[in-house]
Amino acid sequence: MSAFTALPLTKPMIKNLETLGYQKMTPVQARSLPHVLKGEDLLAQAKTGSGKTAAFGVGLLHNLNVKHFRVQALVMCPTRELAEQVAGELRRIARFKHNIKIVTICGGVPFLPQQISLEHQGHIVVGTPGRIEQHLKRGTMNLDHVTTLVLDEADRMLDIGFADSIEVIMGYVPKTHQTLLFSATFPKPILDLSTRFQRNAHRVAVDVEHEQNVIRQYFYESGWEWKPVVAAQILDIYKPASALIFCNTKLQCKSLSTFLETKGFSSLAIHGDLEQKDRTEILVRFSNGSTPILVATDVAARGLDISGLSAVINFDLPFEPEVYIHRIGRTGRAGKEGMAFSLITPKERFRLEEINTLMGTAFEVSDIKTLEPATQESATPPMVTFSINGGRKTKLRPGDILGALTKDAGIDGGCVGKINCFEFYSYVAIERTMADKAEKALSKNKIKGRHFIVHRHE
Numbered sequence: 001m002s003a004f005t006a007l008p009l010t011k012p013m014i015k016n017l018e019t020l021g022y023q024k025m026t027p028v029q030a031r032s033l034p035h036v037l038k039g040e041d042l043l044a045q046a047k048t049g050s051g052k053t054a055a056f057g058v059g060l061l062h063n064l065n066v067k068h069f070r071v072q073a074l075v076m077c078p079t080r081e082l083a084e085q086v087a088g089e090l091r092r093i094a095r096f097k098h099n100i101k102i103v104t105i106c107g108g109v110p111f112l113p114q115q116i117s118l119e120h121q122g123h124i125v126v127g128t129p130g131r132i133e134q135h136l137k138r139g140t141m142n143l144d145h146v147t148t149l150v151l152d153e154a155d156r157m158l159d160i161g162f163a164d165s166i167e168v169i170m171g172y173v174p175k176t177h178q179t180l181l182f183s184a185t186f187p188k189p190i191l192d193l194s195t196r197f198q199r200n201a202h203r204v205a206v207d208v209e210h211e212q213n214v215i216r217q218y219f220y221e222s223g224w225e226w227k228p229v230v231a232a233q234i235l236d237i238y239k240p241a242s243a244l245i246f247c248n249t250k251l252q253c254k255s256l257s258t259f260l261e262t263k264g265f266s267s268l269a270i271h272g273d274l275e276q277k278d279r280t281e282i283l284v285r286f287s288n289g290s291t292p293i294l295v296a297t298d299v300a301a302r303g304l305d306i307s308g309l310s311a312v313i314n315f316d317l318p319f320e321p322e323v324y325i326h327r328i329g330r331t332g333r334a335g336k337e338g339m340a341f342s343l344i345t346p347k348e349r350f351r352l353e354e355i356n357t358l359m360g361t362a363f364e365v366s367d368i369k370t371l372e373p374a375t376q377e378s379a380t381p382p383m384v385t386f387s388i389n390g391g392r393k394t395k396l397r398p399g400d401i402l403g404a405l406t407k408d409a410g411i412d413g414g415c416v417g418k419i420n421c422f423e424f425y426s427y428v429a430i431e432r433t434m435a436d437k438a439e440k441a442l443s444k445n446k447i448k449g450r451h452f453i454v455h456r457h458e
């Protein structure tokens with residue numbers, strides 16, 4: 001890995017990257033940034049967790065003309081969660097200079113506030129293609145000054161069905177612009193997209209270790225009605241610090257999560273029926289370690305920036321073996337060993353054969369009797385999440401919340417976990433031992449001179 005100082009970046013940019021703890025470039029950054037900075041097109045294979053946001057973010061922020069109050073870069077993402085994460089990362093990188101405005105434009109939230117933000121002219125728009133298309137068609141967004149277009153997780157955008165919207169959006173961007181295309185996989189539709197919209201694109205593919213090597217995979221045969229019990233046994237015996245459980249239907253997600261709760265596991269279900277705010281809250285609680293188990297459908301898990309999980313459990317096997325590989329790829333990242341468990345009914349044995357054929361493996365089903373009965377009590381999650389009814393739009397920042405907990409309430413900073421500030425809401429994770437103290441402090445004391453409504457989520 002090489003240092004950021006090897007790139008023609010300004011001192012404030014390098015200094016800010018150092019403050020963020022980015023000492024050296026990740027492989028995808030080292031191979032992408034020289035081209036991004038030169039304004040060249042790029043077709044890069046990169047996954048979430050590889051540092052891909054900075055691989056385009058450092059470049060487009062460096063090339064930005066801050067005094068020119070027009071949208072100069074457009075970043076398209078498959079989901080709102082990803083767009084929020086990308087915008088968050090870009091804002092951190094943008095701290096090297098004052099007044100860089102980054103606007104998120106995603107579906108599932110009211111239109112008008114977005115329109116108002118756009119009227120105030122952001123430098124960078126990050127969003128989902130469907131809503132961006134709507135704004136363009138209504139004339140509430142102007143892309144006449146865009147110089148860089150980023151398609152992030154392009155394969156997922158096509159999977160979701162955003163191809164038409166992307167096509168429409170391309171028509172609103174000036175002919176000469178830089179297009180950066182990031183994708184985890186390179187199926188034909190992605191290559192077609194590149195051929196149509198890119199010029200002499202440099203291809204960057206970073207060697208990814210064979211993930212199967214670091215994922216221990218187990219297959220248990222179970223009667224359909226016993227699957228919830230087997231899932232509980234697996235959780236009890238292996239005690240993963242974080243586990244994502246896949247079900248094929250949202251009804252199953254809900255009922256499994258409820259079952260696990262009755263067995264003393266702290267779990268949440270995420271599915272398409274949820275309001276955006278509830279969805280965000282569930283993700284925050286899962287990713288900050290206060291709820292270790294998340295039950296999801298493939299659709300709901302799409303775009304979640306959740307990697308490096310201790311375990312993935314296929315409560316239902318997916319219909320396609322490719323989806324199996326995709327699912328288990330969320331565990332065992334960054335050299336850490338992961339675990340993948342799959343529950344198979346006798347009728348589904350052929351699915352295991354399909355997986356073996358695709359992966360060139362020879363996994364067999366194990367007898368569930370080899371699992372000990374679930375008797376021990378489950379571990380309590382180490383963190384507790386609090387929500388606060390203030391966020392970025394009401395000028396509440398992570399530092400304010402941290403200050404209220406550490407300086408005002410005397411809680412050790414080491415006991416404070418992730419702080420997530422959204423537009424109107426914020427979440428903070430606190431070590432369980434300090435949760436009561438934090439609850440009192442946050443509800444009784446003022447934060448930044450104001451009272452907020454604080455909820456404890458267990």
Ligand code: AMP
Pocket residue numbers: 021022023024025026029047048049050051052053054089305
């Ligand atoms: P991404 O793949 O963009 O989602 O990034 C994954 C994580 O890596 C994020 O939390 C980034 O803040 C972090 N990150 C990105 N680049 C670097 C770097 N050069 N050094 C250390 N951390 C990084």
